Amino acid sequence: MAKNFYEILGVQKSASADDIKRAYRKLAGEHHPDRGGDSNRFKEINEAYQVLSDSTKRSQYDQYGQTFDQAQRQGGFGGGFNGAAGGNPFEGFGFEGGFGNAGGSFGFEDILSSMFGGDPESAERRNRGVDLEMPLTISFKEAAFGTETEITLEKKNRCERCEGSGAEPGSKLITCPKCHGQGQIKTTRRTILGTIASSAVCDRCEGSGKIPEIPCTECKGEGVKRGRKTIKISIPAGIDNGQRIRVKGEGEAGYRGSATGDLYISIRVTPDPQFRREGSDIYKDADISYSQAALGTTIETNTIDGTVKIKIPNGTQPGKVFKVADKGVPHLNRSGRGNMYVTVNIKVPEKLSKKQKELLKQLEEVE
Ligand SMILES: [Zn+2]
Ligand SMILES: [Zn+2]
Structure with missing residues (x-):
């Protein structure tokens, strides 16, 4: 989860803005992917620098172990405190029952996300289909001039019977009775900090606010069905060993018509005896x-x-x-x-x- 940005840049917590810039330049030069560096390491260095070079973000990070941007991106502060530099600002408050990081339905992420306006997890992201990755081996000349090929994948596809809606054909979607169409369940609790509101994605409708009146008999209302699908792939001329091709929308289908994931093809090129x-x-x-x-x-x-x-x-x-x-x-x-x-x-x-x-x-x- 959250990594210590100071350690990533190899500087002290008290480092000046100049120290941070210097450390960043040095590391970014060493780990630049164009010069054979590891791209994940490079990304990590950049991420650390983005935060530590901005005084507002840096002070948020020092205080909470994470910036507000990050918290929102991750859908709450979940995990952000584990092992992060700043430590837990709420440690030592001595909350009782159900309140700690230990899980339960009311963790720190709920409290913090409601305090900072973050959303625990957007329904959109939660229900989006999974991205898939598969290797594909092609010849030296196919890589040079491009080619078209077909691949067959076993994955979750959109249910054809209900066209992904999850509702039995002829039936309709109705407002979710649990969240009354809000997609979120709000809870309020009285604590020593005052009344705290939290919200969680409704588990009945997975955040959409609607449920099928009669669930589709083919997919049991999920809108997706596991099966084999053959896809035409066009490989562009000039592709090289180790590169990836993104095939948009050919990952797994999303829950009840949510966005489909993407398919990534990682290219392996067979060596040529001559070239x-x-x-x-x-x-x-x-x-x-x-x-x-x-x-x-x-x-x-x-x-x-x-x-x-x-x-x-x-x-x-x-x-x-x-x-x-x-x-x-x-x-x-x-x-x-x-x-x-x-x-x-x-x-x-x-x-x-x-x-x-x-x-x-x-x-x-x-x-
Ligand atoms: Zn269906
Ligand atoms: Zn609901």
Whole structure:
């Protein structure tokens, strides 16, 4: 849950604004994903800096172990106090029964969310379908030029019988009798701090304020049904190993017609025996003979689409790299392509014919 932002930036709690900025710059430089850093660590550093560099947010954080923004984002202060730097501001008040962090229906998150105007958890987020992630392996050339494929997933889909509403066809949705259509159950309690109001999502209607008059017989009123679904996926040209594609709305269906989650496809690219890829550039090797290197020649070599001729000048040394412009991988989401780089190897024959042997001997004598 909540991490100590001071520890993340490696500064003291008493650090000055300058100290914090300096620590941030140093760490952000070290952990930048463009320079091979870990993106989660980088995100964490940025998050810590967002809070500690803003004096208002910093003082909220010092006091409550969390900022109000964060509290609202997380839907209440739940968990924010556990192990956070600021400690629990209400510790030591000696509340009785049902009041601690120990759970029950009336925890600190309820009190704080009502004090700070946060919502314990929005019905929208609670009922949204889950995001799914699956790996997909494609070939080197499919990654380069893009492809279309189909995948089959077992997941919660929208119930077709009730079209996701949860109501039996022909029946309608009625106002939830438990929350009277509010979607929330409000509770008030008298405490030593005065009367405290809290609200929780109604468990009968899951916050929608409506329930089916007759629940759908296919999905028992949930609006979702588990099953297999085949989806067409279009892989863009230029995608690389380890990248993810987001397919909007193809995660799990939400409860009773709530928003659907997304599907993330993580791409694995099978290595190619001939080509190596770095970004949009492709690297490969080509063998030539000693005499071709010495005298110069033109060779034909494979690219990912067709062959090209490369002029090898006389006196070419082993390991020399020739650039073939625009024969790399197409750039992802923009026009143009990378280059191909061909490294020349000089191949020494393992077996010689009689004639070759004679000629090489003569050559040796001349040299
Ligand atoms: Zn249904
Ligand atoms: Zn309700």
